[in-house]
Amino acid sequence: MRRLSSGVALLAFAGIFGVPVTALADTASEIKALKAKLKELEAKIGAQGKATAQVKNALNSAKAAPGTSAPPPVFVSFRNGLFVETEDQDFSFKLGGQIQADGGFASSADTISRSNVGFRRARLEVEGKAFKNWFYKLQYDFTGSGAAGIRDFYLAYRDRFLPEEITKQPVTIQIGNFKEPFSLEAIESSKYFVFVERSLPSVLSPSRHIGAAIAAGDKNWSIKTGIFSTSPQDTATAPPTGESQYWDAAVRGVYAPIVEEDRLLHLGASFKYHKPNNTTAATDAANLRPGQSSEREETDVLGGGGALTRVSAAQDLSCAGSAASLDIATTGVGQLVAPFARRSSCLKYSYNYGFEAAAAYGPVSLQAEYIAAQYERDFTNALIYGNGGGTSLRYSGYYVFGSVFLTGESRAASYKGYDKDFNTPGSFGEVQIKNPLNKGGLGAFEFAARYSEINLDNGGLVDGNFVYAATAVGNAAQKAIARTATLGGRQDNLTLALNWYPVRGVRFQANWTKTLTLVAPSDRPYLNGDRPSLFLARAQVFW
Numbered sequence: 392m393r394r395l396s397s398g399v400a401l402l403a404f405a406g407i408f409g410v411p412v413t414a415l416a417d418t419a420s421e422i423k424a425l426k427a428k429l430k431e432l433e434a435k436i437g438a439q440g441k442a443t444a445q446v447k448n449a450l451n452s453a454k455a456a457p458g459t460s461a462p463p464p465v466f467v468s469f470r471n472g473l474f475v476e477t478e479d480q481d482f483s484f485k486l487g488g489q490i491q492a493d494g495g496f497a498s499s500a501d502t503i504s505r506s507n508v509g510f511r512r513a514r515l516e517v518e519g520k521a522f523k524n525w526f527y528k529l530q531y532d533f534t535g536s537g538a539a540g541i542r543d544f545y546l547a548y549r550d551r552f553l554p555e556e557i558t559k560q561p562v563t564i565q566i567g568n569f570k571e572p573f574s575l576e577a578i579e580s581s582k583y584f585v586f587v588e589r590s591l592p593s594v595l596s597p598s599r600h601i602g603a604a605i606a607a608g609d610k611n612w613s614i615k616t617g618i619f620s621t622s623p624q625d626t627a628t629a630p631p632t633g634e635s636q637y638w639d640a641a642v643r644g645v646y647a648p649i650v651e652e653d654r655l656l657h658l659g660a661s662f663k664y665h666k667p668n669n670t671t672a673a674t675d676a677a678n679l680r681p682g683q684s685s686e687r688e689e690t691d692v693l694g695g696g697g698a699l700t701r702v703s704a705a706q707d708l709s710c711a712g713s714a715a716s717l718d719i720a721t722t723g724v725g726q727l728v729a730p731f732a733r734r735s736s737c738l739k740y741s742y743n744y745g746f747e748a749a750a751a752y753g754p755v756s757l758q759a760e761y762i763a764a765q766y767e768r769d770f771t772n773a774l775i776y777g778n779g780g781g782t783s784l785r786y787s788g789y790y791v792f793g794s795v796f797l798t799g800e801s802r803a804a805s806y807k808g809y810d811k812d813f814n815t816p817g818s819f820g821e822v823q824i825k826n827p828l829n830k831g832g833l834g835a836f837e838f839a840a841r842y843s844e845i846n847l848d849n850g851g852l853v854d855g856n857f858v859y860a861a862t863a864v865g866n867a868a869q870k871a872i873a874r875t876a877t878l879g880g881r882q883d884n885l886t887l888a889l890n891w892y893p894v895r896g897v898r899f900q901a902n903w904t905k906t907l908t909l910v911a912p913s914d915r916p917y918l919n920g921d922r923p924s925l926f927l928a929r930a931q932v933f934w
Contacts, residue, residue: 471821471896472934475519484519489582489933497690499906499923510534511929512581514542524550524561528814541623542599544568549813553607563606563813568622570815571597572604572615572643573661575747576760576790578815583805583822585758585794586888587902587927588689590843592788594682595743595762597639597663599624606816608809611650613816616642625674635668637675645747645817647808655756655803657749659817665741672707678741679709681764681786682847682879689843689884689904690925708766708784709738741766749819751803754796763787784849786879792841794888800825800835827894834893841886847879848910880912900929 464478472487490513496506511534518528530543545567552562570578576589577596597619604617619639645659665678672679745762766784794802804823809816826832886904893899904925911919 481523482519482521484517486515486517487934488515489513489931491581491929491931493587493927493929495690495925495927497923497925499921516543524548526813541568543570543814545814547813558607558609558809560607560609560810560813563604565604565606565617565814566602568599568601569604570599571602571619571639571641571663572606572617573597573641573663573743574643574745574760574762575645575657575659575749575758575818578643579818580815580820582931582933583819585792585837585839585890586689586841586886587900587929590760590788590790590792590841591689591845591882591884592760592762592790592843594845595764595786595788596745597641597677597743598622600639602639606809606813608645608816610808610810611648612644612646613809614642614644615816616640621674625676635670637665637667637670637678639666640664643817647806647817650803650806650808652804653751653753653801655749655751655806657747657806657817659747661743661745661747663743665743667709667738667740671709675709679738680707682845689886690927708768737768739767739769751801751806753801754799755793756795756802757791757793759789759791761787761789786845786847786849788843788845790841790843792839792886794837794839797836797838798825798833800837821895822892824892824895829894834891837888837890837892839888839890841888842883843886844881844883846881847912848881849879878913880915881908881910882906883908896933898929898931900927900931902927 466476466478468474470485472485474483474485476483491511492508493511494506494508498505513533514530515533516528516530518526520526526547526549528543528545530541532540532542534540545565547563547565549561549563572578574593574596576593577598600619600622602617602619604615606613606615608614617640619641620636641661641663643659643661645657647655647657649656667675667678670679741764743762743764745760747758747760749758750756764786766786768782768784796802800822802819802822805820807816807818807820812818812820822835822837824832824835826834828834884904884906886902888900888902890901891899904927906922906924909918909921911917911921
């Protein structure tokens, strides 16, 4: 009866004021729908309140004893990798990694239609900080060579030891296995390479070593220096039992007067002093056989021998390596000196130095480096032991490349000063994609071209052509003099690259490399004049 009377009243009201009955019905249905949505919102708010209460209860129950405070809330996110951080930012933890799958083919007079595919890198890493000032990183490579595949493995302490008038950033003290501060290209992470591989002259740069370093800087400048010794990546980690390992002292300084979102100017210089002590080419290959034992620059996935892998120093620059092959019959002193060869290295010391520059204006960027290595040796030992090289040897190389983003990104936006990266300050990081594929864009496209050269030839006391002639003659004096030259080869390459960055953490690369000049090393004279061409491609994901 109530519903009936209400309906009659509503019809009467509508009739008096001339309101259509259908309009009133629509209004009633809208009110009903709004009430339903309001109930849904109330249910959601209630659920959120329950969750908040559960969190508060968990924090309150976490108190270990009366008078102690509950631990701060923990925030979990995925910043291109699992990231965990406390509310006060004193503790953090990030789980990341990278996978690089490479493939390529090449042809030359030495290697016809060679092709190969494989994993260049497959790494997992954890990094973060503890108690606000302590930073750590552990990185393990499942594909690379070396003891247990360890790469970066360090602990760092950061605190304000300098006044803010000098730098607003804390000073960093770092201990462990990490990259020596030398060369822009050498310290840059492989995740961010413009080209598939580093350039030819990087064989003259040190890699990761165990040591200690100290660094300071700010957004526009940084300096890092340290002392290092052997590394898990060395072919052998110790010299003969009871004798001394090599050690390095390295320093790198950079200055970037212009650091903006789309403009950059970067300048830098590096220096490294190397003391071989009693190490041999087996335990100190990167320095005592430069070019021979380093990474196969620009062509790694193709492997094998020939010009497509690397130029190599034919001679061992220590006396220990050549004493075993000393020509006793012609020198007449081999039996006397051979027992002492291992303990009397010809190399007294060596030092490397380099200069670097990078600039970016909008989508266009340029980068170049020059690196040289100087070897100082004992002249008497060099002649007696019959080892290649004179009292002073010098090797060098350089590269220059330019890149342009066809989609408008700027390499300047990925620059990492000391304020962003204390481990490798003054380097480049992840490309800032303007229109990623997952948001309806095309991603970022980059075109680059690089020219690189390495020269491991050194005439010593005589011309290189005379070396081959003298070695073929049985005269002992000519042989001894001829061995004062090193012929490690000379090579220059031109590389063109096209890169596609569809979304953050994913990249596809294609490189075409042409060897323009090749002066063969003395251990592979058949390569002289060869001009191989090769194509390399890489698919990468990192997080």
